Amino acid sequence: MTVLNNLLARASGEMKAPGKDMRKAIATAHSAATYAAIKERTGIMPKGLSRAERNDLKARVAEQLKYYDKFAEQAGDMSDAAVAARAGMYANAIRTTYAAERNPGLPFYPGEGTECLTNCRCSWQDDGDGSFTWVLDAKESCVTCLDRASNNPYSIETKAIKAQTDQERAMH
């Protein structure tokens, strides 16, 4: 997880408070997370993204910016601590992007559809036999994440799609 930790450290350094650079920082961080995850998955830093990967990235950034713009409007009425905490959530959101590109085809990803939101510290563990385990954080208390762990193990649903994406890249 060192690669992801480096990306998280950089992102949180760039996302301290709303400002003209933060929209760009969000887009850059999700892009970097996408490339890094593909490199982890395939062993090769991609020169570019497949159409599906580009669309995923665009959608993830657009979703973040939608929330970010509301946050930027409200930030003037918030305390410094609240602003910092909220800004940090945008940096943390790259965990979801990273996890989704690292192991495509799993039914959900950390920070997605849970009460813990981007504070989620859960992760997918590749069991090496085609199955994956949803690993809880030691301090995990979010109901959805506990429920997910109780349904371990999981398997990739769209192996074919992933193979197709990798094949498309190989042709570029």
Ligand SMILES: [Zn+2]
């Ligand atoms: Zn969680």
